[in-house]
Amino acid sequence: MTEKSKLHNDATRNTDGSVIHADNIRKLYGDVAAVDGITFKVEPGETYGLLGPNGAGKTTMMRMLAGLSPVDSGEIMVAGIDVVKNNRAVREVMGVVTQHDGLDGGLTVFQNLFLFGFLAGLSWKDSKNRAHEVLEFFGLRDRTKANTYELSGGMKRRLAIARAMMTSSNVIVMDEPSTGLDPQSRNRVWEELAILKDAGVTVLLSTHYMEEATTLCDRLSIMDHGKILDEGTPDEMIERHAPKEIAQLRVAPASLRTVRDYLNEREISFREVGALVSVKGVNGDRPDLSGLEGTEGVQTTFRAGNLEDVFLAITGRELRD
Ligand SMILES: Nc1ncnc2c1ncn2[C@@H]1O[C@H](COP(=O)(O)OP(=O)(O)OP(=O)(O)O)[C@@H](O)[C@H]1O
Numbered sequence: 001m002t003e004k005s006k007l008h009n010d011a012t013r014n015t016d017g018s019v020i021h022a023d024n025i026r027k028l029y030g031d032v033a034a035v036d037g038i039t040f041k042v043e044p045g046e047t048y049g050l051l052g053p054n055g056a057g058k059t060t061m062m063r064m065l066a067g068l069s070p071v072d073s074g075e076i077m078v079a080g081i082d083v084v085k086n087n088r089a090v091r092e093v094m095g096v097v098t099q100h101d102g103l104d105g106g107l108t109v110f111q112n113l114f115l116f117g118f119l120a121g122l123s124w125k126d127s128k129n130r131a132h133e134v135l136e137f138f139g140l141r142d143r144t145k146a147n148t149y150e151l152s153g154g155m156k157r158r159l160a161i162a163r164a165m166m167t168s169s170n171v172i173v174m175d176e177p178s179t180g181l182d183p184q185s186r187n188r189v190w191e192e193l194a195i196l197k198d199a200g201v202t203v204l205l206s207t208h209y210m211e212e213a214t215t216l217c218d219r220l221s222i223m224d225h226g227k228i229l230d231e232g233t234p235d236e237m238i239e240r241h242a243p244k245e246i247a248q249l250r251v252a253p254a255s256l257r258t259v260r261d262y263l264n265e266r267e268i269s270f271r272e273v274g275a276l277v278s279v280k281g282v283n284g285d286r287p288d289l290s291g292l293e294g295t296e297g298v299q300t301t302f303r304a305g306n307l308e309d310v311f312l313a314i315t316g317r318e319l320r321d
């Protein structure tokens with residue numbers, strides 16, 4: 001038996017074949033509709049993303065999915081369990097990584113895992129064995145006896161993911177798994193998520209990093225103000241909403257005026273963020289900036305459309321406002 005198959009068993013499914021199905025979920029906080037009629041499905045083995053800015057409703061949605069917060073209306077099914085009616089049972093089949101790790105800093109790495117499993121209902125022996133399995137799988141074995149407070153931010157996050165795998169190995173939800181991590185630790189977490197995916201684990205994650213969504217997600221929803229604005233594979237979303245190519249001009253302050261005048265005269269729309277001027281092509285063509293070639297203080301590069309552009313196109317705002 002390989003490590004992979006040892007960690008993972010096939011997911012139980014809902015009657016419609018999905019592993020997660022949220023149907024028309026609503027949640028009000030006072031007058032604010034934190035989640036305002038959200039519907040989506042995650043299929044077995046899929047990595048599905050909720051991509052949205054601060055306050056979009058991602059955490060609220062994930063907490064309801066994990067049975068940690070009641071819904072106002074709607075239905076949630078996870079691996080055949082009706083979460084609205086049976087919010088405890090869902091945590092036996094689904095691992096949860098919350099936005100704040102909630103690890104116990106006074107315990108060792110092993111103790112954190114073991115205790116979590118034991119308190120979640122595994123026997124002493126099963127929890128011990130499982131903790132060793134999970135440590136091996138996540139490459140944390142040499143850290144078994146380290147105190148949790150000694151770990152780097154990236155390792156803590158990996159431990160939190162490992163912990164979510166203690167009792168369930170089929171489906172896992174993660175709220176912003178890499179937020180606050182340095183690029184190197186983020187890469188490690190991404191590698192781990194790729195390994196989980198490879199092992200057939202169904203993953204739902206929330207993020208406000210378009211790169212994370214592009215790299216990891218098979219499909220994703222763009223969320224804003226408690227609603228899903230569109231859903232699809234990253235490529236489909238880019239195809240549907242983003243320009244094919246975008247010119248980016250790095251402009252020295254003394255040349256800004258020349259660039260603005262050039263674009264305005266030709267009625268070419270552009271966005272200016274600091275010294276960076278972005279120009280989209282029209283109808284898939286490259287924007288014609290030939291007249292700016294050789295202008296002193298202007299460096300032009302072209303890049304492909306991405307999920308940031310999708311978000312901007314759908315909402316009129318930047319993802320990282
Ligand atoms: N316990 C609460 N009481 C009142 N309002 C809340 C509560 N939790 C969330 N909200 C509000 O609900 C909306 C959605 O918040 P939520 O935390 O779900 O967003 P998010 O997408 O997770 O954002 P972030 O990227 O910052 O984590 C926000 O307007 C927020 O202020």
Ligand SMILES: [Mg+2]
Nearest residue numbers: 058059099175
């Ligand atoms: Mg959140």
